[in-house]
Amino acid sequence: MWWKHTVIYQVYPRSFQDSNADGIGDLEGIRQRLPYLKDLGVGTLWLSPFYKSPMKDFGYDVADYCDVDPVFGTLEDFDRLLKEAHGLGLRVLIDLVPNHTSDQHPWFLESRTSRDNPKRNWYIWKDPGPEGGPPNNWQSFFGGPAWTLDQRTGQYYLHLFLPEQPDLNWQNPEVREAIHEAMRFWLRRGVDGFRVDVLWLLAKDPLFRDEPGNPEWRPGHPDRLRHQHLFTEDQPETYAYVREMRQVLDEFSEPGQERVMVGEIYLPLHRLVRYYRAGCHLPFNFSLITEGLPDWRPENIARIVEAYESLLTPWDWPNWVLGNHDQPRLASRLGEAQARVAAMLLFTLRGTPTWYYGDELALPNGEIPPDRIQDPAALRQKDRTPAGYHSLGRDPERTPMPWDASPYAGFSTVEPWLPLNPDWPVRNVAVQERDPQSILQLVKRLIALRQEPGLLLGPYRTYRARGGIYAYLRGEGFLVALNFTDRERALELPQKGRVVLSTHLDREEAVGETLRLRPDEGVVVRLS
Template sequence: MTAQQEAPAMTHLAKDPEWWRGAVIYQIYPRSYQDSNGDGVGDLLGIVRRLPYIASLGVDAVWISPFFTSPMKDFGYDVSDYCDVDPMFGSLADFDAVIETAHALGLKVMIDLVLSHTSDQHPWFKESRASKDNPRANWYVWADAKPDGTPPNNWLSIFGGSAWQWDGGRMQYYMHNFLTSQPDLNFHEPAVQEALLDVARFWLERGVDGFRLDTINFYVCDKELRDNPALPPEARNATIAPAVNPYNWQEHIYDKNRPENIDFLRKLRAVMEPYNAAAVGEVGDAQRGLEIMGEYTAGDDLMQMCYAFELLSGEQPGAEDVAGIMARVEAVAADGWACWAYSNHDVKRHATRWQLSPSALKGFTTLMMFLKGSACIYQGEELGLPEAEVGFDDLQDPYGIEFWPEFKGRDGCRTPMVWETDNRQGGFSAASRTWLPVASEHLHLSVEAAEADPGALLHHYRRAIAFRHAHPALKTGVMENMQVTGTVLSFTRRDAAEEVFFALNMGDEPARFSPPEGDWRPIGLELNSAQPGVDGDLHLAHWQPCIMLRNRDQDEEA
């Protein structure tokens, strides 16, 4: 570390080690949040400028997608220096300003660590590919060709084609789960694990409060490089990769999801513990996502949180679906901790993906704040932004370029944030051209417009988040009595002091529902909670909730 890179004197805040449990996390995609220097790309100082807005939402933490030095083939998820900031985003001093400002506003900062692979421009890979006997020769997954010159096995890349790329220098193949320019690190090499733990230490000393761990179940591959078995057609789904990608045709038991992964996660947790830092892992698996989430978050020596893709799916979940997901979590991850999200930088925005009405958007927001687990909000979803239309000539995402037009990639959810209505660039940038075009259909949904409209979704997000914080049972309490009555989903959240009843009509037609028995009092009028009618029943409009509370001490005395 150079003198200019020295960490600030205050390395981390004293904080509750359980701060993450039930937390609401706001994801920032830095290229698209706020441009501070007029080059058409968002940056760290732009984030500093907008942190007061984020704090006004009432969230607990921000997760910042990668800003590390990178050739940007996959927009920062191809890292060439883990311990520096790409000049596109600013400098380490700018990151220190993010930490200082966020902490002053009461916000935790989580950063996106991409540990499964690096860029092919990383010095580690340049050295590794130089020969078979250099000090880092074994730092990546290298393998000889089969006798006929074909790849070592049948593993496939999520971004299309074989997961193996030939290197004429070493006369071997190297593994890449994603782009050919993203070689996979070899976690069977102890020095690799220690180097990555040092990366975590660097940022923890710099003041970060935790990590979002990209592709957490991809770290370790099978040491014997055995072929993946075929997946029966009826078991295939497009949760992780688009339906046009044959990646979905394999059962991925050897190229990821290996049991050896657990040992590394324990080491990472041990590094994080002195800082009271927390991590949320991205579990990318279409068949065993919830089960892996349970494995990776059980006990107190692994990761605190993980998220699977059940609520990031293409099919809008109904009451039966949500109840089924929660029952599955209870069955396979009862000792773990989920982090729920509807949208992120990798999937079509849920307003469009599920074709949601304004009432449904509010209903799903309320539901998330009542589910057991932590919650993650993706920038712009609080405005109700739909997926943007991005023409082929404007595409940046290599995923979309590869599979166009059947799959248009992820650019539609990554277009710049809109802050102002009467501004061609939405207040995002002063540049005449931005890295992705500002969606004209987003301008009327800007922060400026939402702030001025009492009925805007933005205010509902604030109310729902505030309600969650006001009732500890919603953050850390147990979830019980999950029931489905027609289109109505209902359950209770309970801790030592209170019990909260929640019901939501997840249908587009009104529903009649019998309230629970007992000494409950209606609350949540600010969230449009229904009140019992003169007949004693609840008459729920479409996507209307009912929220009731009872004090457990009083209930027990009665």
């Protein structure tokens, strides 16, 4: 099962490499940079959406599930990228966005023409509520009501995101089959699977009940947190929909060539693991992002890992992630020193790691002036929070990849769609390739070391530690020790061994019964 052995590397296509001098990354640019991914050591490329789209939410508003938006290139460009990736031994996952379409998708354009149009029931339409307003109190992730009135037909349609992103009606079997056919279109072209967007939101309460209030909500918090989401998230019908998608993947799977589903699911761990039973190979485990990074203490990280491991059956394969296109950058959350420690954590835990482009350079959050804001979540909610744009915007984690110190960092030959990170002349791939102790070199070493059988497939056990150290055993032969503090620490080892990798990249040595860790240092010890 290749997806147990791989490292997934997420590319946000707009920001990886521009090949046609329009300031926006594209598929041909990604193809040109495939050797970089191969050299890094990752095994799987995950592409965020590149579908035909009005770009109200940069591709997550799909106008055609079976075509490439001209800003990213053509179907032929995709086929060439896929062929070359496979030629290098890289798997390719693409985003599937099945919860909603663009309001410019032909399905929705038909749906809104009249109440009796055959496509009307492909989306979720409701009469106004008793007082003439929205049908219920459901809120959008991007602020404001999740309902928009269509003046022509006198009904509201549901959109859990932008008004330009109407939700599909997954109760309708015709909708499900249409999404399945879109999956088959890409599977026939040879993709290795899908990362499924907002998988836990597909089903909605059939009674459309008001959601109860959230007693912890305070003014200044996002609108959607006003309520507990008992009727718009993780509904029982969702599992059946996941099983159907898994059946489509299985149509194209062979031993060693499984087509894989990675599901975006922001849920507590005890609910997340239910998606394994439904057929999702890797329900995304965001607990290090949602619980770990805000509370970066060894006791808390150990608690998260132990809780997750305790919930998995022998048939479930864990996965971990520290960043993505919706979350602040790892280095801005922890600083570069602890970002190195976090990288060692991610690549030595049991399970499949997912890595976000640029985190191997310790890229910080970008600095986005108000006149350069692009993210609709920020623009739509800027007046609703005291911190304005930057408290809700996702632009800072989507800035262009800095490749070298040439103009526009080798990303483009013109001004990029978002500003480059402020320190790009000294923080870029070329500089870190030349530095034997850069975080880029550390990530390469970690990915290579992860292929050791004990680290790849061995069991996990927490090892006793205190004083700001998190330590654990992998398999029978490895101990990982991570110093979460800025002071020197010591750890008593179960037996002698040898340090085979340090986050400082300056240490490979035999160790006795006591392991000394420098400030902000993580080490992997091969036990004797």
